[in-house]
Amino acid sequence: MTDLFIxxxxxxxxxxxxxxLGITEGxxxxxxxxxxxxxxxxxxxxxxxxxxxxxxxQGAELxxxxxxxxxxxxxxxxxxxxxxxxxxxxxEVTQAVIVxxxxxxxxxxxxxxxxxxxxxxxxxxxxxxxxxxxxxxGVLVDGLAVMMLFVVTLVSLxxxxxxxxxxSGDRRYTHYFAFLSLFSASMLTLVISENTLQLxxxxxxxxxxxFALIGHWWEEKPNSDAALKAFLTNRVGDMGLLVGITVLxxxxxxxxxxxxxxxxxxTTNTLANSGLLSHTALxxxxxxxxxxVMSKSGQFFLHTWLPDAMAGPTPVSALIHAATMxxxxxxxxxxxxxxxxxxxxxxxxxxxxxxxxGGLTTLVGASLAFVQRDIKKVLxxxxxxxxxxxxxxxxxxxxxxxxxxxxxxxxxxxxxFLGSGSVAHAVHSFDMKSxxxxxxxxxxxxxxxxxxxxxxxxxxxxxxxxxxxxxILAGTGGxxxxxxxxxNGAYTGMLIxxxxxxxLTAAYMTRVIYLTFFGDFRxxxxxxxxxxxxxxxxxxxxxxxMVAGLFNxxxxxxxxxxxxxxxxxxxxxxxxxxxxxxxxASPSWSLAIFSTLVVxxxxxxxxxxxxxxxxxxxxxxxxxxxxxxxGPTSRWPLAKMGHNLLENKYYLDHLYTGIIAGGTKxxxxxxxxxxxxxxxxxxxxxxxxxxxxSGQFVYDKIDQLLVDGAVNTSGRLxxxxxxxxxxxxxxxxxxxxxxxxxxxxxxxxxxxxxx
Amino acid sequence: xxxNQFLLLSVALFAIGVYGVLARRNGVMxxxxxxxxxxxxxxxxxxxxxxxxxxxxxxxxxxxVAVAAAEVGVGLAMILLLYRNRRNIDxxxxxxxxx
Numbered sequence: 086m087t088d089l090f091i092x093x094x095x096x097x098x099x100x101x102x103x104x105x106l107g108i109t110e111g112x113x114x115x116x117x118x119x120x121x122x123x124x125x126x127x128x129x130x131x132x133x134x135x136x137x138x139x140x141x142x143q144g145a146e147l148x149x150x151x152x153x154x155x156x157x158x159x160x161x162x163x164x165x166x167x168x169x170x171x172x173x174x175x176x177e178v179t180q181a182v183i184v185x186x187x188x189x190x191x192x193x194x195x196x197x198x199x200x201x202x203x204x205x206x207x208x209x210x211x212x213x214x215x216x217x218x219x220x221x222x223g224v225l226v227d228g229l230a231v232m233m234l235f236v237v238t239l240v241s242l243x244x245x246x247x248x249x250x251x252x253s254g255d256r257r258y259t260h261y262f263a264f265l266s267l268f269s270a271s272m273l274t275l276v277i278s279e280n281t282l283q284l285x286x287x288x289x290x291x292x293x294x295x296f297a298l299i300g301h302w303w304e305e306k307p308n309s310d311a312a313l314k315a316f317l318t319n320r321v322g323d324m325g326l327l328v329g330i331t332v333l334x335x336x337x338x339x340x341x342x343x344x345x346x347x348x349x350x351x352t353t354n355t356l357a358n359s360g361l362l363s364h365t366a367l368x369x370x371x372x373x374x375x376x377x378v379m380s381k382s383g384q385f386f387l388h389t390w391l392p393d394a395m396a397g398p399t400p401v402s403a404l405i406h407a408a409t410m411x412x413x414x415x416x417x418x419x420x421x422x423x424x425x426x427x428x429x430x431x432x433x434x435x436x437x438x439x440x441x442x443g444g445l446t447t448l449v450g451a452s453l454a455f456v457q458r459d460i461k462k463v464l465x466x467x468x469x470x471x472x473x474x475x476x477x478x479x480x481x482x483x484x485x486x487x488x489x490x491x492x493x494x495x496x497x498x499x500x501x502f503l504g505s506g507s508v509a510h511a512v513h514s515f516d517m518k519s520x521x522x523x524x525x526x527x528x529x530x531x532x533x534x535x536x537x538x539x540x541x542x543x544x545x546x547x548x549x550x551x552x553x554x555x556x557i558l559a560g561t562g563g564x565x566x567x568x569x570x571x572x573n574g575a576y577t578g579m580l581i582x583x584x585x586x587x588x589l590t591a592a593y594m595t596r597v598i599y600l601t602f603f604g605d606f607r608x609x610x611x612x613x614x615x616x617x618x619x620x621x622x623x624x625x626x627x628x629x630x631m632v633a634g635l636f637n638x639x640x641x642x643x644x645x646x647x648x649x650x651x652x653x654x655x656x657x658x659x660x661x662x663x664x665x666x667x668x669x670a671s672p673s674w675s676l677a678i679f680s681t682l683v684v685x686x687x688x689x690x691x692x693x694x695x696x697x698x699x700x701x702x703x704x705x706x707x708x709x710x711x712x713x714x715x716g717p718t719s720r721w722p723l724a725k726m727g728h729n730l731l732e733n734k735y736y737l738d739h740l741y742t743g744i745i746a747g748g749t750k751x752x753x754x755x756x757x758x759x760x761x762x763x764x765x766x767x768x769x770x771x772x773x774x775x776x777x778x779s780g781q782f783v784y785d786k787i788d789q790l791l792v793d794g795a796v797n798t799s800g801r802l803x804x805x806x807x808x809x810x811x812x813x814x815x816x817x818x819x820x821x822x823x824x825x826x827x828x829x830x831x832x833x834x835x836x837x838x839x840x
Numbered sequence: 841x842x843x844n845q846f847l848l849l850s851v852a853l854f855a856i857g858v859y860g861v862l863a864r865r866n867g868v869m870x871x872x873x874x875x876x877x878x879x880x881x882x883x884x885x886x887x888x889x890x891x892x893x894x895x896x897x898x899x900x901x902x903x904x905v906a907v908a909a910a911e912v913g914v915g916l917a918m919i920l921l922l923y924r925n926r927r928n929i930d931x932x933x934x935x936x937x938x939x
Contacts, residue, residue: 816938818931819870823862 106182106351107661108225109173112206113165115158119224120208122162122234123273125155126241130267137259142249148262149245152269156238159231166231170656173204182352183342205661207351209279218345223279225350228657229419229488233276233412236495240408241269243622247503248400250618251510261301261398268294268401272409276416280348281330284420288326288381288413292319295410299397311396318390322380326417329373333424336366354423354663364427371428374421375438382414383469384476385446391469392453395461395515399506402461406468407499412491415475419488422479426665431482432573440480444582446473451589455596456731459515460505463597467542468498470586474557477583482573482667483560485637485654490557492653493549493633497541500626504535507615507623508601512608517600520608524601527612530620532602534627539598541630543591544684546677552634555677558583559639559670572670587680588687595691603696604703639672846887854880867919867929871912878908 110117129151137144209223224230245265252261271290278284293316300312330348337353338346340361347353356362378384383391391411395402405411418425418439429437450470457463471494478487505515508531514520525532541548544555561580562572606612614620637653638645658664699712813824853876860873882901889897923929 814938816935818934819862826858826862 106355106663107204107659108207108351108663109204110207112169112173112204112226115162115165116169116206116226117208117224119162119226119230119234119277122155122158122238123270123277125151125158125270126266126273127270130263130270133259133263133266137263143262144259145245145249145262148266149242149249151266152238152242152245155269155273156242159234159238162226163231163235166226166228167656169206170228170660182355205351205659205663207279212283216345220282220348221280222283224277225279226277227659227661229416229659230277232488232492232653232657233416234273236492237269237272237276237408240495240499240626241265241272241404243499243503243625244400244404247403247506247619247622248398250616251400251506252398257301261298264294264297264301265401265404268298268404268409272413275413278350278420280350281333281353281421282348284350284417285326285330288377288417289323291410291413292316292323292381295319295394295405298401298405299394301397301401308396311390311393315390315394318387319380322377322387325373325376325380329370329377332366332370332373333421336362336370339363350420351661351663354421354665357423357427358662358665360427362427367424367428369428371425372438374417374424375442378414378418378476379442380414381417382411382472382476383446383450384414384442384473385449385469388446388450388469392457392462392465395459395465399461399502399509402465403499403502403506406465406502407495411468411472412475412495415472415479415487415491418476418479419484419491422484423663423665425479426482426667429480431480432665432667435575436578437480440477440576440579443473443475443477443480444579446470447477447586448582448589449473451586451593453731454593455589456728458518460508460517460521460597460601461502461515463517463593464498464501464505467501467590467593470590471498471542474554474583474586477579478557478560481557481561481576481579483557483670484667485658485669486553486556486560488657489637489653490553492636493541493553493630496626496633497538497549497630500534500538500623500630501542503619503623503626504531504538507531507619508535510615510619511612512610514608517597518607521601521606522604522608523606524612525603527606528614530614531623534620534623535602536598537627538630539594541634543594543688544587544680545591545688546681547634549630549633551681552637552639554583554587555680556637556639556670556672558587558680559672559676562670573668584680584683588683591684591687592691595688596695599691599695599699604700605708843887843891846883850880850883850887853877853883865930865932867922867931868916870931871915871919874915875908875912878904 126148129147132151133144133147137147140146205225205227207223207225209221212220212222214220245262248261248265252258255261268291271287271294275284275287275291278287296312296316299315300309303309303312333353334346334348337349337356338344340356341347341352353362357367376387380387380390394405397405425439426432429439431437431439447470450466450468450473454463454466454470457466471490475487475490475494478484478490508521508524508528509515511524511528512520537548541550544550546552558580560572561576561583562574635649638650640647640650654669813820857873857876857878857880860876861870864870864873882904885897885901885904889895889901919929922934926933
């Protein structure tokens with residue numbers, strides 16, 4: 086640990102080399118000024134808060150307009166980036182960082198620069214200066230940031246439009262749109278952050294907005310509890326973020342000869358890639374940052390807040406799950422990938438913390454999604470599972486696959502959430518077992534988009550989820566057992582977890598579709614299709630869920646022209662020195678076919694259970710059923726136990742609230758109370774008493790006697806001397822002259838005596 | 841010639857002048873006594889100048905004569921004003937400046 090905090094002076098004597106960051110300050114105007122995009126919704130937040138209530142549509146139009154403009158700007162920025170990426174000549178001034186050369190580290194990264202000719206665009210201004218150190222704030226625009234800008238603004242725009250219908254008539258309608266705007270602004274700030282400090286600020290803002298929106302209907306206690314749970318669970322992870330950022334800050338300082346430290350993401354990553362940061366520091370910070378990812382992105386075992394967060398309005402859930410809150414953690418890993426890649430030694434190994442956390446999360450999320458009654462909770466666990474996929478992909482070095490999955494997942498998960506909202510809008514409930522069923526006839530548009538989203542989520546070709554999920558599975562390199570596909574290591578365990586999850590995902594989505602849309606209607610009331618403001622966003626998202634996968638068709642399949650292959654990776658993967666030199670897995674026909682078969686097996690077994698067996702039982706009994714009365718859980722005790730385990734969410738909530746919180750709060754509270762009474766209060770009392778006594782003493786003795794006495798005496802003396810002296814003032818010139826002469830005589834006498 | 845004799849004359853004149861200033865009630869007499877004091881000083885100045893062969897003392901004596909003339913002019917004017925206002929120039933009666 087000693088080499089963790091070596092400061093600049095220790096290394097200043099070593100030879101200095103210049104390391105290119107691969108960042109330009111030039112580039113198109115929109116790329117340099119991408120900060121305008123988050124600024125617009127931020128202004129709209131203020132505008133809605135102050136003027137929203139007086140507007141004809143209570144501020145909603147301002148929110149929609151702001152995010153609409155931001156979306157247009159994001160699209161233009163994307164076009165500018167593509168142009169920049171393809172035509173950049175590399176002749177402008179690039180940013181470089183001077184580092185102390187640690188000798189043997191230099192050969193660590195030979196030949197990295199030619200691989201990465203293109204440059205990200207950065208534009209910074211000074212935020213504040215403290216102790217001779219300048220902290221800047223600004224934008225770092227590269228493919229990742231541009232892609233996120235597009236996804237966030239698009240999903241947010243559709244959620245805004247959808248919300249105008251979904252929450253119409255709500256008592257805090259204006260407040261809702263204000264926070265929706267701030268939520269978007271925070272996330273947009275996060276994705277263009279140039280340094281980790283700015284990232285931290287945006288990260289916390291996203292957390293605050295999620296708190297406000299999850300607890301939107303706080304009058305009911307479960308909702309405010311859910312908001313609190315989300316907020317507090319995220320605080321746990323934020324500790325990790327703070328520590329991780331701090332460790333990175335100082336370890337960068339030890340590598341730069343004339344800096345105390347640096348928050349700059351590009352500098353940190355470049356130094357990490359070139360092996361100039363101590364591996365211990367990188368491992369510590371990567372582990373701490375993982376804690377932040379686990380809380381923010383709902384990774385096992387800090388995922389428990391995410392299903393509870395369904396208490397918020399459904400469009401908010403869509404926004405949280407598709408584009409903002411929970412992808413922030415994945416984005417942070419992708420952004421600081423140099424740190425994670427080196428810290429966890431992702432290249433060339435077969436297991437590491439991030440891959441294990443991701444793999445476990447996929448399984449936990451997918452298995453828990455099975456037993457939920459609440460349609461939104463199924464989707465929430467599904468998100469946990471898919472986020473696990475992304476973290477798993479990052480953990481095995483399949484960066485592009487992870488980010489691509491984030492991209493495709495945003496569309497089909499937003500589509501599914503908005504679809505569930507549309508269903509709930511009709512039946513006023515989220516309970517699939519008691520209030521839904523047979524809704525495909527009444528809500529054909531919602532039904533079709535929901536099925537499209539489900540197929541995309543399950544990962545059947547050629548919809549979006551298939552391409553990204555398959556890239557992740559290929560990226561594990563685990564298929565190397567059966568013939569070799571390359572990649573950064575042989576993560577066979579992660580491949581198996583991914584396969585199992587794929588089967589589970591297909592199965593639980595089949596279950597949701599059966600329970601919601603098939604059988605007979607079990608709820609009450611008149612069913613109706615939702616209005617155009619809800620259906621149109623659904624169709625846009627369903628369309629994207631169909632085609633989004635085509636942005637990154639794999640290379641080497643000889644089915645599509647080369648110009649259409651791996652476009653996403655080409656434009657999004659940073660081609661600059663701050664990105665580690667990862668190796669890309671080549672796709673494999675056998676893996677793609679096998680994973681498709683696995684998915685179909687999962688979907689098929691759920692289809693056989695629900696659509697064949699349950700449906701037949703329902704026909705026989707003449708009522709709508711949701712499960713078999715003599716199913717496996719009633720026949721086999723082992724299945725019953727497993728079901729109980731899932732019903733209780735692996736007892737994690739019991740662990741947290743019962744054992745950890747309950748075990749500490751009783752004894753701890755008593756101990757603290759005693760400490761408070763015995764030590765603190767007594768000390769305070771004693772201090773107070775002493776203060777009173779000493780105050781009295783000071784008043785009596787010092788103030789009254791000494792100070793006041795001195796003042797009074799001097800006053801009295803002056804008055805008495807004046808009284809005496811006034812007798813001399815007779816007004817008689819001659820007596821004055823006599824005094825004058827007497828004084829002169831005395832002075833003369835003194836003079837004579839002295840001289 | 842001894843310096844002593846001049847100094848003794850000067851002391852005599854000074855003592856008479858001081859006595860006059862302190863004891864006389866007539867303002868004009870007091871002014872005249874002040875002249876005596878000044879002349880005593882002048883004698884000192886001139887005799888020391890001659891004794892030390894330094895002209896500065898004589899120059900100062902001339903200054904003193906000039907200043908004394910001006911002073912007497914102002915003093916007489918004040919006494920005239922007093923007389924006009926109070927028909928009296930007895931200094932013991934004038935105590936307007938009593939504190």
